[in-house]
Amino acid sequence: MKDHRVNQIKKTFNIYVALTYTNNTPHIGHLYELIIADVFRKYASLWYKTRLIVGSDDHGMGVSTNAKNIGSLPIKLSNFNSNKLLEIIVRFRISVNDWISTSQKRHIINLYHKFSFIKRIKKYLYKMNYCGWYLPAKEVFCGYNTIKFSRNNMFTCNGQPVEWVEEENIFINYNSIKNKIIALYRANKIKTPNVKSLVLYKILNNAKNICISRKKLLGYGIKLSLGSSNYTLWVWIDALLAYSNSWQKNKIHIVGKDIIWFHLTYYIALLLIFNVKLPKFIYQHQFLKGKGIKLSKSLDNRCVSFEKLPRFLIYYLLSSKGGSKDIEINNLDVNKAESDLINNLGNLVKRLSKLIHLHGFKIKKITVSDWLLYLYSKHSEKVIKRYLILFKINLILSLLLKQSAKINNKISTYKLWYNKNIKHKLYIYSHITAYILSLFKPIVGDKINTIIYKMFIGDWKYMPFKKISNR
Structure with a gap:
């Protein structure tokens, strides 16, 4: 891209x-x-x-x-x-x-x-x-x-x-x-x-x-x-x-x-x-x-x-309370941090990869709701820039997680697993997800490029976030 x-x-x-x-x-x-x-x-x-x-x-x-x-x-x-x-x-x-x-x-x-x-x-x-x-x-x-x-x-x-x-x-x-x-x-x-x-x-x-x-x-x-x-x-x-x-x-x-x-x-x-x-x-x-x-x-x-x-744990520190309250290191929950990433991003990437593997994707008729979802994701760049100026990195991560959850909900709502005429939606959802993932790169690192590539080729067996702490 x-x-x-x-x-x-x-x-x-x-x-x-x-x-x-x-x-x-x-x-x-x-x-x-x-x-x-x-x-x-x-x-x-x-x-x-x-x-x-x-x-x-x-x-x-x-x-x-x-x-x-x-x-x-x-x-x-x-x-x-x-x-x-x-x-x-x-x-x-x-x-x-x-x-x-x-x-x-x-x-x-x-x-x-x-x-x-x-x-x-x-x-x-x-x-x-x-x-x-x-x-x-x-x-x-x-x-x-x-x-x-x-x-x-x-x-x-x-x-x-x-x-x-x-x-x-x-x-x-x-x-x-x-x-x-x-x-x-x-x-x-x-x-x-x-x-x-x-x-x-x-x-x-x-x-x-x-x-x-x-x-x-x-x-x-x-x-x-x-x-x-x-x-x-x-x-x-x-x-x-x-x-x-x-x-x-x-x-x-x-x-x-x-x-x-x-x-x-x-x-x-x-x-x-x-x-x-x-x-x-x-x-x-x-x-x-x-x-x-x-x-x-x-x-x-x-x-x-x-x-x-570990290096990736900054995700947890910043997304939870790193922006406003002092952080008690003895209360850090490494498992929660990793499960948050797997549940919110790993689950979404795996679902899209498997759907692309089964159905493929191509541009076709795009509905108004799909187009609005695409514009909403692109607008996040302005919001992120504003949060950055305010030094509220935790809100940046919260916004990105909400967007990934929204895509996950769309997949479930439209029952894309059972609908064969979904290639245009997969096209929109996969590109929005790739864009969201690119905005996680400062946290996750260069592994994001591999995650996006594997998603687009439909490699649904690839689990990107299990070994993220060993980057």
Whole structure:
């Protein structure tokens, strides 16, 4: 079948996931985010050229401390964990078009170039003596309302020890640019369709001027010499600037709901300060949880292996509740996911294959109802495109399953098994089914081409979905 969508390709969209922090090995939450981004990219590629950009955040005290604990060098530890991430990408057949990291030479050169203009942008970046509580474990400064005095005579934030810091640092003057950022969101210049407006404006208004450096060269990261002072760039800002140094146009970011506030505020502020093109979309995805707790490197997740998330299972994650609620991985029902595919698609393909084998098909007189069914299936492309913009992939899959069920009902209603004068209906139903199957390709993979071919030649003994998890 000739793909008529080829002529619609105009723009190239660059799709980013959050850079993976290489202080430890990647976990299943990283894989979940990668798979969502991969499926999104494959659906977007039906209409546009797309790139999926993945990378690593290689600096910070977390990398330096963990490397010291195991008797290694920070660069060796970050390279080891980056390779682990690349291994996962290859293993689960995720199509990546570019790799960026904060230790790449191109990023460091571009970053120094940006900060060479600091005199021109001094109203947005300023130096100030700062004192406050610093949380080394997460490399962030903490508000006074989050600090507690523990039983072992230590000040802590969320159960982790903090240290008091007094030093001169570089700050982003967020307050001076906040109104412009809010205006950009209100004008829909940056789209955040799955972030509620009230939540968005609360995040924008609550953000304050932020420290982006450490004066003491304690951190493992990029060193900045500004005037007579030396600084280490804060690891979180380093990661945000890595995006801006990559592909410049039509950026789409897919990030977890715990860090999206940072991308909505300070990332946009940095882009405005350094005169870099703004992203088109910033999407928020939900958490993957184990026993009610978000999966992360800080938890012992050895009981949750990658084998519990086979590549095709993203169908189940996205079609059930992946778009709106956090997902409890211990409640995943692999058998249900596979039976859904077999019952909805496998059953339909097998029935049509057997009917084509028995009767063949050819174009003849097409009824109005057949024609409307055909138009309805073609209209789904517009609906899918709309769902994709809204980041509602679960609704895309729900729509496709409903359409396949509708074809199944038509076969039963018209009793095609007993009616010999059905070749024109088989022609319509088989081509609609082929079209629906082609829209499942981002989930199922290239096996869809074989399924469509076997259906049209009437190979009804071919069972396409039994071994889909072994693709």
